[in-house]
Amino acid sequence: MEDHSRFNLAGSSPQFMKVIDQIHRLAKLDATVLIAGETGTGKELAARAIHYLSARSDKPFVPVNCGSLTDSLVESELFGHERGAFTDAKTASAGLIGEAAGGTFFLDEVDTLSAKAQAALLRFLQDHTYRRVGGGGLRQVDVRVLVASNADLVDLAQKRQFRQDLLYRLNVLSLHMPALRDRQGDGAVLARSVLQRLSHQYRMPLKQLHADGLAFIQQYRWPGNVRELENIIHREFLMSDDVELHLRESRDLLMGEVVEETGADAIDRPFRDAKANAVAEFERSYVRAMLARTGGNISQAARLSNQERSAFGKLVRKYKLGGFEGQVA
Template identity: 60%
Template sequence: MGVYSMENLSRFNLIGSSPQFQAALRQIEKMACVDVPVLIIGETGTGKELAARALHYTGERAAGPFVPVNCGALTEALLESELFGHERGAFTDAKQASPGLAAEADGGTLFLDEVDALSLKAQAALLRFLQDGSYRRVGGSQVRHANVRVLVATNAALDQLVEARQFRRDLLYRINVLTLAMPSLRQRDGDARELAQAFLRRFCHQYRVQRQFHPDTFDYIARHDWPGNVRELENQVHRAFLLSDDGYLRLGANPLAAPIQASAPLPYKTAKARAIAEFEQRYVEGLLRCTEGNISRAAQLAGQDRSAFGKLVRKLDLQGMGRVLPNLVNKG
């Protein structure tokens, strides 16, 4: 039996004190106790997958696997195979049999994100699976079973897709036993500031560097509409943290949008090259400061090969494009 306390939900990065968000947390707490499908709705970046993980890990299936599937990232040809597996030789690239994600989630939870991206054929297969847990691998005839809880998420209006005959009505009824609505950040009074401070603490711990928000930043946080919701806020805090020159984070500044001082307008390619060069300089310097000049760690944070990142550091230094911490760049 899971432990369903509101305090436990913060470990899933479900952070916020607004009445709107607290109401959503209470719904998660209730829905975790019942083993039925849940349709999680909300705008992009509102934390639908975080909510799904909380439903799983505070529920009775917590000891089982949690298997997320981004339906929008899979082609129609591969989606059914990914979900339910395939037999060897079922199609050209099927060199060996694959059990599929439904089998992988047996005993746990299968989370289908962007469920509106499922083709009508895949929707039919999912409907059969939801009815009794049975399915067939692509290219196979044997009926198999998996005991899973299915959670689905979408930022689309499924009822409108039903009317447009792009989503099955019977499938909507099947997945919509319970509906969890994740509020947008602009609906969550005061939560943006609370989240920003939580992200700052996380990045200070992650990079082992202390930073703080510039006082003007909180006015921006309160004014901004946050169309990308929590994900946009997190990315802005992360970017500002990496590019800080003086220990203060200033949100809302786009390094590529800074005006270029020139006596006459520059040609497009020249202006673009200069803006990119200035961004590269600030970005690399920010990473090197955060890692105290450790190139290996900086390359890892940038998601680049160390050799390629080292070449970028040397290029900036050789071209005299500002400070690249010459006393530190040999570390790592």
């Protein structure tokens, strides 16, 4: 087996080794792959590995996060536009698909594409032709498409929120990235590899995991998966003076019973006050935990909570949790 660490993929559990094996096979097949898995499980890393192991490796790998594209501009971002196609289109653009020519085009959060963009993507997958926004002729480009989603696309298709025919095109081949909690022993392996990287990056002495830290890593559910683990290790690496990390603060934050404290004391106060207090406690711990899960990414945390970004951002400011991200990009 080739060393998968050259793709920054760490892990040695049987569940993860199966993924590595599949990545090698998928790299040889020049077809669309749907990469599924919870947030932070390494879907983008897997897509990169597939590209760099494929015959397209000397051509571009172009990733795009569909969730971060403005609705009205999705099509032109993806497929380009002609000059004058809309007010701001002062020059023509080849779009991201044009940039990926000969290489691999990776569409992350593909479930967030608008109905129009889904139609355009379907057309493209059928015959590799597309049109720029604002007219022009039919164009053709040789691009391999990889997509990822942490939503259940089958379920979305049943609810008619995602095109069934597009789903068929996308999941000819598929790869499932296992959740960290299902990768036996990998939490510790990943934590150690992050610690190594951090000591290089900051030119600081290497730190180890204390038995308590290790126990926490094994017990916690890791809803934000590897990203959440990286974020916590990063923070503790920087903040703790010990050579051995206990991860005590993270454990208290993530596994502590923050919300429950409102019970007994509450009856000494007027109902309205007690309730407001409980709600505030809940909001604070919820937002904090969500930010930990997404490594401080507010948009992503908002999406996971099924909240508008602006509403979620307001809560982040209200509880002054904005500095929480800080560390892991």
